Amino acid sequence: MATDQDNPEPRHVQIAVLAKAPVPGVAKTRLIPALGARGAARLQRQLTLHTLATAAAARLGPVTLWCAPDTGHWFFRALRRAAVECVAQPGGDLGQRMHTAFVHHCTQGPALLVGTDCPALQPAHLREAARRLCDGAEAVFQPAEDGGYVLLGLRRPQALLFSGMPWGTADVMARTRSRARALRCSELEMLWDVDRPADLVRLLALAPWSAQRGSRHA
DSSP: OOOTTTSOOGGGOEEEEEEEOOOTTTTTGGGHHHHHHHHHHHHHHHHHHHHHHHHHHTTOSOEEEEEESOSOSHHHHHHHHTTOEEEEOOSSOHHHHHHHHHHHHTTSSOEEEEOSOOTTOOHHHHHHHHHHHHTTOSEEEEEBTTSSEEEEEESSOOGGGTTTOOTTSTTHHHHHHHHTTTSOEEEOOOBOOOOSTTHHHHHTTSTTGGGGTTOOOO
């Protein structure tokens, strides 16, 4: 007998958001030369809030914030008080943490996973990824210009996509495609992350970020 998990609807597709605590000197370290340590941490807060708002605006399933290193930072505590579901990211490398999130969520059906570094990600991207999963894709990717990806959707956990991956390199998306050859995969349009000072030019061209032009330090 078919179940809702076998025949999911986009409105049931969950969204997992991975976020680091906005700690000065630790968050967005490659942007510190341009923004200063406090400014980079402030941007991390803003990117996290923006991503949560984007996820909520997609009007899919529940949104969960996976917090690193744990949920104890005041920013995460404030989000919990605002009714955001926050859980601590587990130990291990990025691949282990992402796989754990999918193991957790996919017991209830398909799930999307995003970070907080892509302000160009729109609710429409999330809805389209969810639709493709519900239409039969086993994996959905949104590649990033730096060679990684900004979104991954899965119907079921796929440990092979995460183990032994050279995270943070330009080979991630290419290696992921190779590992996913046996799956029914779909790709969305390429987007870009905010990782380096040069990326701030494009960030400040986006609304609402354009209102902050000229503000560089917290």
